[in-house]
Amino acid sequence: MRIRQGVAVGLAAIGLAALGPVATPVAAHSGGxxxxxxxxxxxxxxxxxxxxxxxxxxxxxxxxxxxxxxxxxxxxxxxxxxxxxxxxxxxxxxxxxxxxxxxxxxxxxxxxxxxxxxxxxxxxxxxxxxxxxxxxxxxRETAGGGGSNVALILSVAGAVILLALLYGLFSLRRRTAGPRIER
The missing domain is CATH 2.60.40 (Immunoglobulin-like)
Known part of the structure; x- marks a missing residue:
């Protein structure tokens, strides 16, 4: 169980790091x-x-x-x-x-x-x-390169991957050894 908690904490840290560009608008800029x-x-x-x-x-x-x-x-x-x-x-x-x-x-x-x-x-x-x-x-100017779209797409993809990993991790059921019934 301790390993599972360590993995969950590690995945949460990776997920928060991936969401960083969304949380801080200036993070996407060159030179801040x-x-x-x-x-x-x-x-x-x-x-x-x-x-x-x-x-x-x-x-x-x-x-x-x-x-x-x-x-x-x-x-x-x-x-x-x-x-x-x-x-x-x-x-x-x-x-x-x-x-x-x-x-x-x-x-x-x-x-x-x-x-x-x-x-x-x-x-x-x-x-x-x-x-x-x-x-x-x-x-009336429009954005030309979509530089921020890359940061947003990577952040959303990181969050989706994090959620999928956490779901998979916590939805695993422990298999317990029990008596086998043979027919």
Whole structure:
């Protein structure tokens, strides 16, 4: 019985190690930093001004990026507009002031805030046409390699194997030697 308990403890330790990447979102990142992916960046008219609304996720794990310093840069010379956390995780929003209709250049910068999970510095720019009174989707990025899918698949496979081994281990019935009845 003691051997069985030792095996069960060992298998449980292996299973918890396999679940590690799921339990810690940053574990899947190279260098321990979140990789910014702009899931959505939209400009919406709001009276005489415009509002920027963006959703940022980690390109590796797909989890929302929280605690980031997000700036939208517009105009020449570029004027910085801080975007603040919105109503949902990973959402940032802010007023851009009055913008003229026509060709527009917007640069988005995302940096780590002190005390937050580290982020790979992100800067990207887009050129688009702004039409008065019409919202515009500036960017919608999707993950390219699915790096986090590998960690998730391995973690789930490890958990399934662990459960199967534990089930097999504890479902074995002891065979006891007893008298044989011969016919």
């Amino acid at each position: 930093k979140a990789v910014v992916l702009v899931a959505d960046l939209t400009l919406t008219p709001s009276g005489n001004s415009w509002t920027a609304n963006t959703t940022l996720v980690d390109g590796d794990s797909g989890s929302p990026i929280r605690g980031a310093a997000v700036k939208a840069m517009l105009g020449t010379p570029a004027k910085a507009h801080d975007l603040t956390p919105g109503s949902t995780l990973g959402n940032y929003t802010g007023s851009l002031g009055a913008l003229p209709a026509g060709p527009t250049h917007l640069e988005l910068q995302v940096r780590t805030l002190p005390g937050s999970e580290p982020i790979v510095p992100y800067t990207n720019a887009w050129d688009f046409d702004l039409t008065a009174g019409q919202p515009v989707t500036v960017a």
